[in-house]
Amino acid sequence: MLGQLFCAFGQPFILNAATPYASLWFGPNERSSAGMAGGLANTVGMAVADLIVPAIVLEQSQMEMNFLIIACVTTACAIPTFFVPRQPLTPPSFSASNRDERRQSLLTSLRELLTNYNFLIIFFSFGTMVGMASTLTTMLAQIVEPYGISYDEAGYLGVAFIVAGIVGAVTTGIFVDRTKQHVWVLRIYVPIIGFLFLAFYFVVKLDDYAALAAVCAILGFFMFSLLPVALDLSVESSYPVTETISSSSLWMCSQVLGLIWLVAFDSLFDVNGNPPNNLNRAVILAVCVTMPMMILSTLYNSPNRRMEVEKEQQRLS
Secondary structure, eight states, X not given: OHHHHHHHHHXXXXXXXXXXXXXXXXXXXXXXXXXXXXHHHHXXXXXXXXXHHHHHOSSGGGHHHXXXXXXXXXXXXXXXXXXXXXXXXXXXXHHHHTHXXXXXXXXXXXXXXXXXXXXXXXXXXHHHHHHHHHHHHHHHHHHHGGGTOOHHHHHHHHHHHHHHHHHHHHHHHHHHHHHOOHHHHHHHHHHHHHHHHHHHHHHTTTTOHHHHHHHHHHHHHHHHHHHHHHHHHHHHHHTTSOHHHHHHHHHHHHHHHHHHHHHHHHHTOBTTSSSTTBOHHHHHHHHHHHTHHHHHHHTOOOOOHHHHHHHHXXXXX
């Protein structure tokens, strides 16, 4: 339990580091892809662990060996971080070069964020979608098992969700890096996700595993694709607030809402339903939570402040 507490305490620092480091080390045409890679590292790590651990731990007596392997892998990954410089010798962009000058007190930054309605749109959209994605992957087996889908088959659905999500995040990250069409991606992807949750509600009852796998894969593709877009827009809409605070706020919202959705899902088991112990009400909750986000996303109209400042500085130089 103590070890889990330490890991849980350290995980937010890893999640929050991706966007600030991407902004510090990469130029305007690579930031989204770099932030996407950092944001996905946590998900990829969990997916790899979910696939490898069951193959290693065949009985309870082998659990200590599992922890030892995890400790060795994580330690090996942690060692190179001691040799990473604090910042590059040559800043890749104007926003990276004046990062220290933009630094202000936490209270001042939070006040600016809480009075910026465009940031709040991204804040709640990201928190809702990422929190729901985390809850869905956690509860997926319990959702589909009442309909005759085995635990192993549910695991394959989770793999389809994550693998397709990785593909979506990579392609979307590259796309927005090249086109800068963050806002249009937000306005298109969020409604698609809402309708996909609605499709999931109906498909899970059809006894059609292929259709369910397809919906899970497409849902993962679009949900994970919002990672680089929303993280970038949180910075663009709130600039000159530092990337550390704006992106960390998004991750905090997703973690809090993910916990709330998880508790809500767990309380919505329909013991006497048809079939028994189904989570139909929980899926309806997911639909009711995600569908309104499509309206919220259409209200976002902030200019890309950081990009505009960098273009102006480039023009003057």
